[in-house]
Amino acid sequence: MVAPPDNDVLWARSLHHSHSGSPALTGVSVEAREGEILAVGGPRGSGKTTLLRCLSGAVVPDEGEVWFNSGAVHTLGAAARERLRRDRFAWIDPEPALVPELSAWENAALPLLLRGVSHRSAKKTTLEWLERLDVDTCAKKRPHALLQAERQRVAIARALITEPAVLFADEPTATLHSADRAQVLRTLLTAARSHHITTIIATHDTDVAALADRTVVLIDGRRVNSRTENGTSEPEGIAACSLSV
Numbered sequence: 001m002v003a004p005p006d007n008d009v010l011w012a013r014s015l016h017h018s019h020s021g022s023p024a025l026t027g028v029s030v031e032a033r034e035g036e037i038l039a040v041g042g043p044r045g046s047g048k049t050t051l052l053r054c055l056s057g058a059v060v061p062d063e064g065e066v067w068f069n070s071g072a073v074h075t076l077g078a079a080a081r082e083r084l085r086r087d088r089f090a091w092i093d094p095e096p097a098l099v100p101e102l103s104a105w106e107n108a109a110l111p112l113l114l115r116g117v118s119h120r121s122a123k124k125t126t127l128e129w130l131e132r133l134d135v136d137t138c139a140k141k142r143p144h145a146l147l148q149a150e151r152q153r154v155a156i157a158r159a160l161i162t163e164p165a166v167l168f169a170d171e172p173t174a175t176l177h178s179a180d181r182a183q184v185l186r187t188l189l190t191a192a193r194s195h196h197i198t199t200i201i202a203t204h205d206t207d208v209a210a211l212a213d214r215t216v217v218l219i220d221g222r223r224v225n226s227r228t229e230n231g232t233s234e235p236e237g238i239a240a241c242s243l244s245v
């Protein structure tokens with residue numbers, strides 16, 4: 001086992017993973033530098049979610065290595081991976097899963113309250129995040145009274161509120177109308193950038209590639225290329241082909 005370069009926050013090599021015998025990842029290597037916004041593109045079923053789950057320690061790959069800040073993740077036990085996910089990582093799902101009985105601010109404050117931050121201090125920090133994400137006027141409303149885009153903004157606030165080292169966003173705008181999509185995406189990536197949060201975002205959204213620093217493309221569980229923000233392609237894997245993502 002060789003430790004990864006120091007300047008990569010996340011570093012994964014030769015990841016293989018199957019679901020019930022059918023391969024989802026076949027030899028994917030990927031890395032992200034501190035503060036980088038990395039888009040993972042590719043068609044449906046190409047392995048984007050599986051890759052994010054392996055990188056975040058939610059799943060241990062069948063083969064391959066995942067390192068976070070020069071510490072091996074793939075060799076950690078379930079409890080240590082759970083702690084890592086809770087303390088250093090955050091995750092945004094396509095569908096905002098909010099607690100229906102809690103108000104928007106209470107939902108967003110949950111990670112702070114669970115860490116023992118006082119109610120008053122958690123509320124102050126949460127209201128600042130809700131304002132940054134343009135949903136401060138919704139703070140007292142319950143999820144059912146919010147629009148889908150507002151619910152997703154609250155879920156984004158909940159993910160960012162602890163200022164994680166790495167944010168994993170799995171199709172965060174997939175359930176939004178196109179008018180909301182660009183705005184929510186911009187707000188998410190601006191907040192991540194300004195707090196220097198390394199962000200790995202799985203997406204079909206063509207706007208993401210323009211806003212990300214680099215795009216990695218998967219097809220049938222393989223990485224086929226990566227593209228930088230200035231449009232240059234870095235050949236990778238079995239084929240270096242140009243794709244729209």
Ligand SMILES: Nc1ncnc2c1ncn2[C@@H]1O[C@H](COP(=O)(O)OP(=O)(O)OP(=O)(O)O)[C@@H](O)[C@H]1O
Binds near residue numbers: 022042045048
């Ligand atoms: N829990 C599971 N059980 C069985 N097969 C699965 C499971 N999760 C994913 N797969 C399969 O693994 C492959 C990769 O799926 P994955 O969700 O990682 O791709 P994706 O690129 O994120 O797709 P999408 O864009 O539709 O979310 C697909 O063939 C999918 O059907």
